[in-house]
Amino acid sequence: MLATLEIRDMLIIDRLELGFRPGLNVLTGETGAGKSILLDCLGFVLGWRGRADLVRAGTARGEVVAVFEPGPDHPARAVLAEAGLPDEDELILRRVNAQDGRKTAWVNDRRVSGEVLRRLSATLVELHGQHDDRGLLDPRGHRDMLDIFGGLETQRGTVRAAWRARAAAQKALDEAESALAAMRAEEDFLRHSVAELDTLDPQPGEDAALDTRRRLMQGAERIREDIARAAQAIGLDGAEGAAGDALRWLEGVAEKAEGRLDGALAALSRALVELDEAGRETQAALEALDFDPLDLEHCEERLFAIRGLARKHDVLPDDLATFADSLRARLAALDAGDSDLAARREARDAAATAYDREAERLTAARREAAARLDAAVMHELAPLRMERAIFTTGITAADPGPSGHDAVSFTVATNPGAPAGPLSRIASGGELSRFLLALKLCLSAPETGLTMIFDEIDRGVGGATADAVGRRLARLATEGQVLVVTHSPQVAARGAHHWRVEKRVENDMTLSTVRALAGTERVDEIARMLSGERITQEARAAAEALMTG
Known part of the structure; x- marks a missing residue:
């Protein structure tokens, strides 16, 4: 208010x-x-x-x-x-x-x-x-006014939900068609890439393992000769043999040394144990470094193949397996694309049918409400000295939308046989005002x-x-x-x-x-409106009769 x-x-x-x-x-x-x-x-x-x-x-x-x-x-x-x-x-x-x-x-x-x-x-x-261009004269609002008059808000909500479902189904179909078209454009690439990846079968962590093994084999030739010399120096022909000879010589004279060689004998015994351990570890290293040159070639070939595919597809080597899974999924979607599109088209058609059904029901309800509104407006027009006018709520087909597929407009013919048209074009100023009042009474x-x-x-x-x-x-x-x-x-x-x-x-x-008027002032104002500037007792009496009538 x-x-x-x-x-x-x-x-x-x-x-x-x-x-x-x-x-x-x-x-x-x-x-x-x-x-x-x-x-x-x-x-x-x-x-x-x-x-x-x-x-x-x-x-x-x-x-x-x-x-x-x-x-x-x-x-x-x-x-x-x-x-x-x-x-x-x-x-x-x-x-x-x-x-x-x-x-x-x-x-x-x-x-x-x-x-x-x-x-x-x-x-x-x-x-x-007569200058109202936002309210009842605006045809864009006539459909909403008719729906409110007819109490059709619930049916409009049902149609709106059906429209959203139809739009969602159409969007899903469009996206599936677009995705399938894109996949078909790269079908040869997908099949070749999947075959290439399946043949190589790269595993997570394999790149690092191959690189370590390759570096080890590449460095083996450089270090194996020195390890072999060290093994010879440690062995029986080297330090271990000399230490064994020294132990035997000292053991032969230990009794005559009256305990003075006990520490040396213990130390030599320990040294022989350690020399034996060093010899075994050195020999094991030699054996580990003994490899077939073809192994290095095979290792490098696989490492280069993995890295080449990674560069080709712009992924990390460790991600090739996951990437291969994604390509297989796209290829599977491509192979299943036609059946998927058929299912989505069926869902779209079902949603469209449901929307059309609810929209038709809303159209029928609008036509029934329009007939009631026309009758109600005509009833209000008669006392307003417009009993010869014909008011019509026109319903025509429109593009489908969330509120149905109807266009609604209020038209009027001011005299029988005269062409009907929009309120603002057909009715004169005074007639228009009375039409608007009658409409408002029905739609209020x-x-x-x-x-x-x-x-x-x-x-x-x-x-x-x-x-x-x-x-x-x-x-x-x-x-x-x-x-x-x-x-x-x-x-x-x-x-x-x-x-x-x-x-x-x-x-x-x-x-x-x-000025706010009340009492006699209000009576005098209405009397002035009846008789002019000179207010008579008769005019006052007529004003009072109007106010109480």
């Missing part, structure tokens, strides 16, 4: 603060008093596109503040959350227009773009009138929390028709908030709250102001 509207230095308004209430709020006043200026200012703070020259002459800037009181689940709160704006009990919109044309906007004291402002305004206010959903504004909806009508307009506006405002700018006493009489817009001249400057 719009709670407060504050305007400073805009057009012919210097200072103005209005407090609106739930129900039907009417604004009256003489032509040119500034009623439309109030709507211009409200549209400005809501970010609507409108006239550019809004700043009052002689001032540096104009400012408008609108305070809304959205409910806990109001759609505006989702917009605030998405934009990262503070979410408080009150929603305060403030916009400033500088004399040079620059505009700056704030929401709850946080600066915002015009786009955020417009997204918020779409959840807060609906303007209905008070729980949305929208403030509805009707700009001179009673244009061109009077008497019983104007009274019917007023009664319907009051009915529309029962569970919400409606603002109406009106010249009709019959409409003004139905208001729950009444404001009069007036002009005054101060210091040769024309200014507009607004």
